[in-house]
Amino acid sequence: MNDSKTQLQHDILTYILSTNGIVHEPELLDVYAQLKKKELNEANVLKLQTKLDRLIALINESLHSMDYKIEKYRQYTPMALRTISSASIGSTIANDSTNDGSSTRDAIDLKKSNLFYVYTNLKLTQSSKLATFYKPTELEFVKYVFKKLMEPNELSSIKDLNLSNDKSVSYKQYIDKIIRLDHNNEEDGTSSIGSGTYTSFNKGSTSLIVGFRNSDMNVDSLKLSDLENILTRLCENKWLTQYGDGSYSLYIRSLVELKDYIKCFDNDDGSSETERSEEREGTEGEGEELNGNICNICQKIVYLGGIECSNCNSFYLDIDCLKQFLNRCHSSDQSVICSYCKHEFNDVNDIIYIL
Ligand SMILES: [Zn+2]
Ligand SMILES: [Zn+2]
Incomplete structure (x- = not known):
């Protein structure tokens, strides 16, 4: 060379x-x-x-x-x-x-x-990677933040969506552009955000910090400024991102790590029992929650932008795969139906937006 x-x-x-x-x-x-x-x-x-x-x-x-x-x-x-x-x-x-x-x-x-x-x-688990950046006491807060940011927020109406929430508005508009179910929005021709139901994962810093302090994971030696500093560092290292409204969500590094985490349970890759139990321990609780929102096509976690079937709550697609899915349906002249429960996607109420 x-x-x-x-x-x-x-x-x-x-x-x-x-x-x-x-x-x-x-x-x-x-x-x-x-x-x-x-x-x-x-x-x-x-x-x-x-x-x-x-x-x-x-x-x-x-x-x-x-x-x-x-x-x-x-x-x-x-x-x-x-x-x-x-x-x-x-x-x-x-x-x-x-x-x-x-x-x-x-x-x-x-x-x-x-x-x-x-x-x-490729070798270190998510928790051992985090352990190289954070002190053991800090890790308690980090673990809490990850756990909370994996939990979906309650379903809300699109009508209640704060229009200054750039992130959610961008995803909603783009999903509508692809799947075209929001007929109300097309008919009235306004530039309103439209209708439907959505869920998201981002949480405000107050809810993360206050939630941690009230939880049994709380570490008294961590001051408010320490907790804020940890959130800032998590963003710098691209584990998290912060949006214009101040809320936090998991970001690229976390999503990549979580993808590998899911993979290690999907394929029997022959890793030893010890390694596996370490991985389980390191990412406690995530397995259960992750089983929910895995893209039906690419197996990626559907977290930032995507849809879910509102009838069975078992069928998920991220934005890229949604395009692919629709192309497949259209090219074979099939109606657009949920691959699991066969529910037809005719209307904005047939899906839940993940924003
Ligand atoms: Zn996908
Ligand atoms: Zn379904």
Whole structure:
């Protein structure tokens, strides 16, 4: 392998690590193009994507012996969805507070990507990874936060949705665009958020902090400022994200880890009983709750954006798979029905939005 290629691998890996191990595809593509001294534009974006993926595969070969891997994870974020629904590039720039100043039109358009590169350790369990970042007393609060953020909030009416809640509004509008069940909204032609029922997982900091203090997991030595500081660090390390309304939810790193956690129960991968019981212990309680909202197609946890069948409450699809599912139904001229209970999806009341 020549030196410049090795250097390129090193530079890309260093960049990924500098982002705390999680980077949005357009951002990494931009870095890659700069390193290659190429301009990123519509004409060469596919080629650069392929080349970047080849480079990542090479990096993974050398990481393999150390049990690390860079993997791609699909997750639409509210920011990407806002970019998709923006009428023009101009409004995208105006609305996009996280615009990194990149001046090319196409690079901005790429923000609608739903792909992330995630640097992950294949051997350590979620709890042992957390244990390297947090003191044992702090871990008590961290565990509490994870447990709470895995619990779905009560069902609410879309009509009661706070319109300033960017995240939920973005997911609702995008799901409607795909599945087109919200006939009321189409008929009256207003730009209202429409109707239906939704659930979500995010929780306010007060409910997390007060809830912890009142729970039997409370650690007296942790002051209010310590707890706030832990929440901030969890966001920095991309385990959690905080939305405009101040609420917290699990984020890419957690979702990647939880995906692996589910996988280890799905496939008998031959790992020893000891390893398994350690994993069970480390992520206590999550197994039960996770059995609920697993995507019917890709087996990913449906957490940020998706739907659930309101009739059987057993059929879940995340946003990407919802598209795939509808394409499949339409191309075979089948009606859109729940794969489990065969309930037909005709109306917004046939589904529950996960926002
Ligand atoms: Zn899926
Ligand atoms: Zn069903």
